[in-house]
Amino acid sequence: MQAxxxxxxxxxxxxxxxxxxxxxxxxxxxxxxxxxxxYFIIFGNLIGxxxxxxxxxxxxxxxxxxxxLMAIITNSYANVVSSFYSAKFQKNVEEMLIxxxxxxxxxxxxxxxxVARGVIVxxxxxxxxxxxxxxxxxxxxxxxxxxxxxxxxxxxxxxINAVYAKSFDDISIVPxxxxxxxxxxxxxFYTIKMLPEFWQTVSLVNPILYMVNAFRYGIIGITDINIWxxxxxxxxxxxxxxxxxxxxxxxxxxxxx
Amino acid sequence: xxxxxxxNQLTKIYSNGFEALKGIxxxxxHGDFFALLGPNGAGKSTTIGxxxxxxxxxxxxxxxxxxxxxxxxxxxxxxxxxxxxEFNFNMFEPVEEIIVxxxxxYGIDRKEAFERSHTLLKQLGLFEKRRExxxxxxxxxxRRLMIARALVHKPxxxxxxxxxxxxxxxxxxxxxxxxxxxxxxxxxxxxxxxYLEEAENLCKNIAIIDQGKIIENTSIRELLSRxxxxxxxxxxxxxxxxxxxxxxxxxxxxxxxxxxxxxxxxQNINELFTExxxxxxxVTSMRNKANRLEELFIRLLKEDRE
Numbered sequence: 001m002q003a004x005x006x007x008x009x010x011x012x013x014x015x016x017x018x019x020x021x022x023x024x025x026x027x028x029x030x031x032x033x034x035x036x037x038x039y040f041i042i043f044g045n046l047i048g049x050x051x052x053x054x055x056x057x058x059x060x061x062x063x064x065x066x067x068x069l070m071a072i073i074t075n076s077y078a079n080v081v082s083s084f085y086s087a088k089f090q091k092n093v094e095e096m097l098i099x100x101x102x103x104x105x106x107x108x109x110x111x112x113x114x115v116a117r118g119v120i121v122x123x124x125x126x127x128x129x130x131x132x133x134x135x136x137x138x139x140x141x142x143x144x145x146x147x148x149x150x151x152x153x154x155x156x157x158x159x160i161n162a163v164y165a166k167s168f169d170d171i172s173i174v175p176x177x178x179x180x181x182x183x184x185x186x187x188x189f190y191t192i193k194m195l196p197e198f199w200q201t202v203s204l205v206n207p208i209l210y211m212v213n214a215f216r217y218g219i220i221g222i223t224d225i226n227i228w229x230x231x232x233x234x235x236x237x238x239x240x241x242x243x244x245x246x247x248x249x250x251x252x253x254x255x256x257x
Numbered sequence: 258x259x260x261x262x263x264x265n266q267l268t269k270i271y272s273n274g275f276e277a278l279k280g281i282x283x284x285x286x287h288g289d290f291f292a293l294l295g296p297n298g299a300g301k302s303t304t305i306g307x308x309x310x311x312x313x314x315x316x317x318x319x320x321x322x323x324x325x326x327x328x329x330x331x332x333x334x335x336x337x338x339x340x341x342x343e344f345n346f347n348m349f350e351p352v353e354e355i356i357v358x359x360x361x362x363y364g365i366d367r368k369e370a371f372e373r374s375h376t377l378l379k380q381l382g383l384f385e386k387r388r389e390x391x392x393x394x395x396x397x398x399x400r401r402l403m404i405a406r407a408l409v410h411k412p413x414x415x416x417x418x419x420x421x422x423x424x425x426x427x428x429x430x431x432x433x434x435x436x437x438x439x440x441x442x443x444x445x446x447x448x449x450x451x452y453l454e455e456a457e458n459l460c461k462n463i464a465i466i467d468q469g470k471i472i473e474n475t476s477i478r479e480l481l482s483r484x485x486x487x488x489x490x491x492x493x494x495x496x497x498x499x500x501x502x503x504x505x506x507x508x509x510x511x512x513x514x515x516x517x518x519x520x521x522x523x524q525n526i527n528e529l530f531t532e533x534x535x536x537x538x539x540v541t542s543m544r545n546k547a548n549r550l551e552e553l554f555i556r557l558l559k560e561d562r563e
Contacts, residue, residue, distance in 0.1 A: 001331050005364020012361025019354070091345035095355075095406070098309045098339050099362035100331040257271065257312050 001100045009101040010109050017113025021079055028079070029121060032071045036125045039067050040132045043189065055191055055222045060133045065216040066188030069150060071125040073183060073208065074175065076118030076151040080110050080158030081171045088162065093255055103249040107159065107242070114155025115148060122147060135219065142227070143218030149234045150211045154179075156241035163248045163255070186212045192224045207237055259287035260323070261336075261414045261445040262308065267317035269303050269469075277303040279469040280317065285462070287322075287413070290440045291447045292456035292477070294554060295466035301449045302342060304466070305418050309339045322413060335363065338412030340403045342419045342449075348392035352383060355391060356406050363410035370409065377405040381435065397428040404432070408439070415439070416447045421455060433459060453550040457481075465557055472561045480553055488546035491516045494539040501536040503529070517546060 048059030186208030210230035306312030324333035360370035496513035
């Protein structure tokens, strides 16, 4: 398949994915907007006013980057896991499998769909956050880069989950028991400097900590970890998960008999 | 002669040890309308799954228009269109989008994809439904949607896995006409069906698969010529009291106005009418008791299993 045709196939999957989540925006775009508004009201305004400053910023300013990134993480993951699993379940994944579209284009198309939903929901949450606090971007390039890289990484995670999933229960196990705890313990609501030394060391194993801190640095200019290390770890995970996802597709795990 | 499909020593053993295909060989020429028949579980869908790369083969080779699935998969896929047995589109997508997206997977840009989808939807009587969600279509419409989707990239080889299952007789006949038209325009068609009348009406050549082996591969004409006897049902104009004694014909009375007669291939059917005439029996209409291919199909399967 020529490169031009591959690009058409990629665009087709991306457009299909955007149509899909926009068609059901009440299920995909609205809930994170409502949930994050509640976080801003309860944690930022009500509880945050009792907590005081954190690293020289109001608690509301401190948690805004983490909450935006949390919305991006959960939505990019949820988009790909639900879309690809549904395609498997309804067997419409066969539409792509019988076509000459290469597997890496199928993968990139789904990942781009996840990134699109992550970025749109992240944008909505950012706009909502402006109702509660001023947001001055410290480093626009880094902020944008972290948004895209994080969305790519969790889209790939969602894809792998969908490939292995055998029932709708399986697509909620990882978000509930792995993703949510890691996100909440990834320094969204606190600086790891507040933790005892042992738990600071344990926190460094959590990859989400690096993304949250790099993103927070991009927006308000403070971080608990080295930005370059955060970038290397994020890109490393992306490379690893991309290779894993592609080999699953090539072998036909869960989609070919 | 261009070969559309060439299968050599194809085997498939599933992970549970079930041997679905036991080394089948099959050749389909360009322009053919080919029937692949067999009972449930014979290996038809596995064969189709392997050709369309939805099932991994265990051994053997498959070439589509000379392109080997192992070494030129992308090229081979570009020749193929598949109408599977089960509905396999997104029920929550509009009809038109399903076809346009399928075109996109073959590298056809969106503008042209819309034009092609409109043409196909008009031909298949679905144009008015193009903005409906697929789940709202009737069973027959869903089948036609799958045909439209399979044809959007103008495949050279179209594989139809029971395309008329559950479709009413009127739509079935419309679909037959459509398939005959695209076949006459040069599309090679492989059809699996349980309606043997369908295979007899549409197809030129036939392969019968049973228990993972091809037990017959010939032309429909040649296969039908092997029938030794046919049974005819005769409607007569007035009731008869007893079955007449006819020379060389086995005759049974179904009811007072209906007779059944076995006619050997060697026998002349005109003689039958002459005999009936002698007994003052006038035939008003006549038909085959059963589909001829159906009789052969059952006989071949029985012979294979004995």
